[in-house]
Amino acid sequence: MSTLLPACRLWDVIMSGNGSSVKAGMMSEVVLWSVTFVGGILLGLLFYGGLWWTVRLLPAVRRPALWMLSSFILRVMVTVGGFALLTAGDWRKVAFALFGFVVARVAIVRTLGNGGAIQS
DSSP states (O other), X not given: OOOSOGGGHHHHHHHOOOOSOHHHHHHHHHHHHHHHHHHHHHHHHHHHHHHHHHXXXXXXXXXXXXXXXXXXXXXXXXXXXXXXXXXXXXXHHHHHHHHHHXXXXXXXXXXXXXXXXXXX
């Protein structure tokens, strides 16, 4: 159990099974990793979608530097908080959620394009 955040123990309570059968334990593990991966994807979509939205609105904003900084701070706070709640400090969950986060980035770049960025 993690000592990172007391709220992260909620994850352990939700995901803990009664241990009555191996099948229930295996199903619990499948759900655990699925939720972690999908949560990473959702965090990635939120982060990179928010970045895309911020940049799209940049020409219409009166103070672009403040807009970018505020957007960055909000996106990072939500993402880090989401990772903390989602992973409960377990490095395996962090790695799996981060994999979902990267998958979301690749999906957004393929969907929206790279905006003329130079490919190396």
